[in-house]
Amino acid sequence: MMRLHDNAASPFCRKVRVVLIETGQVDAVEIVPAVGHALETGQMPLAENPLGKIPVLTRPEGPALYDSRVICRYLDARAGARLYPESRLWEVLTLEATADGIMDAAVLMVYEARCRPEGERSPAWVDAQWDKIARALDAIEARWMTQLAGPLTMAQIALGCALGYLDFRHGTRDWRQGRASLSDWEAGFSSRPAMAQTAPAP
CATH class of the missing domain: 1.20.1050.10 (Glutathione S-transferase Yfyf (Class Pi); Chain A, domain 2)
Incomplete structure (x- = not known):
């Protein structure tokens, strides 16, 4: 199962969650709460994204993906949803x-x-x-x-x-x-x- 490091207040994370819903992939992803910023990175997925930013998507078949644009493009391709006509x-x-x-x-x-x-x-x-x-x-x-x-x-x-x-x-x-x-x-x-x-x- 994929895991999404996410914060409900982040608009970048929200983009990914909207794509998951719109493409029917919610059940394929576990949501992992993450809190922090550049001066306070304690709960951020630093091992997966050295930049210390969210969202981050981990997946069984390859390295973690980060940056909402990368993740959304990946999820779109995975579902064949054509959000990028x-x-x-x-x-x-x-x-x-x-x-x-x-x-x-x-x-x-x-x-x-x-x-x-x-x-x-x-x-x-x-x-x-x-x-x-x-x-x-x-x-x-x-x-x-x-x-x-x-x-x-x-x-x-x-x-x-x-x-x-x-x-x-x-x-x-x-x-x-x-x-x-x-x-x-x-x-x-x-x-x-x-x-x-x-x-x-x-």
Whole structure:
């Protein structure tokens, strides 16, 4: 059986759990809780991922896989689910990378408050991370909405998890303001059973 080192609050781990549900592979994976960050790696799967990050997927037939994009691509191939359609492969991969960049910036904002002493925190640095997020959301609203229509892809899953994390950790910043199309899409996508089942608890 495969084992997924996972944290319910992580948007990257959520991506993997959504893929497991959408591709019918939940019963093939044991969930192993992991907690930590760069300054506190005690419970992280360092033997499996020397970078000390999650998610990590261990599997009987080969070495552990890490980075959510690698794991999701592997699970998609294993199930033959076609979340990366050949006809739109580069667009799907680019939009997934954009969503992952949103998650990266949003997580760094959390770590700035959680990991640095109060006197060492930089509000300007936090705002710069949010600027990255805002630019990415504006770009999606302006030119990527057509990629969010049609059959389920990994781009949709990644973006749904990214937007869910913004609501979870940065709700007061109101990412929906001025982005009506993206807001409408998220309202519909978040109602999918796989998204509802994996939503982080407030």
